[in-house]
Amino acid sequence: MSRLTVPTRADVPNGTQGILDGIQKQLGFAPSMFSTIAANPAVLEIVMGLQGSISRLLDAKTRHTIALAVSESNGCGYCLAMHSYVSSELGSMSSDDIELARAGSSTDPRRAAVARFVQKVVDNRGQVADSDIAAVRGAGYSDAEILAIVTIAVVFLLTNYINNVNQTVVDVPATTGQAA
Template identity: 30%
Template sequence: MKTIQVPTREQVNEEAQALFDQLQKRLGKVPNLYATIGYSAHALQAFLQFETSLNQGAFTGKEREAVALVVSQVNGCNYCLAAQTMAAVKRGLTQEETLLIRSGRASDQKMNTIVQLAKSIAENKGKSAQNLLAQFFEAGYSEAALIELTGLVTVRIFTNYVYALTAIPVDFPAAQPLPYALQEQPQS
């Protein structure tokens, strides 16, 4: 099987190099996953534009990180769990909150509504239980917010799948394993 390597700046085309330069300036580095997406300048540019646009929508930074965490947990993406845990803590979530969110719950009711719906969308390939949709709207969210939530789930699925296909090295501190007490227990 072919091993996918993280490309250097010199190994990608000029368009991707310009995006790498922007990332370097903004983040202080080009994360391995972004660099790997950079094999296709079109894919990297589309991903960055999609994510940037969604960051200006209905959800706060903490809520966006919560969506990223729960979707990455559903998809078992160690890269995104590491990166998004670090980002979530920088946005003010505690390590304990990140673990609870990864389990599909949040202590804040409004955040819990978002997390449960995002988890359901990811697990059910875009479908969700009607009660979770009803709770989302009852919490005060609009149809526009539902579409943006779908976008947030989708953008994270993209990065989760890129990692699943490439298994590139994780260049962030590993996320803590989900404690057994927070893992879903089979119904008896």
């Protein structure tokens, strides 16, 4: 059972209801994470703003890989379910790609380097070694892209922390190829 109160639809301001409607339209369902965050409309706007902003950084599969690797490192079951669903249903990632991302790897060498790097960033609270930076650079990422990688990881840390604190009940549909 979630630890924070989910406001009723009637308790959510009209502008916030519009945000929730947009999420439902985009995903095909209204995840409880967003309904819970709607208890504080400013927080919902911040989370949605950050998620919208990172959509301009790197390609979608790399962002999905980062989300899965970060969520695995944080042990966020809700975020793993959500990002597995989004990666599979909207991001065209195979179940093998999803499992590899969670393990800090990928069939794509560049994405594998990113997945390993973000797990080190999370596990070491940003205190990575010079060799970790060299490895991601060696995979072809510029310093500007490394900044994007860290930024994306931190945005997913935020939702991981919210859902871990809340113990959000998983309400995400099973992905194609995943047992229900």
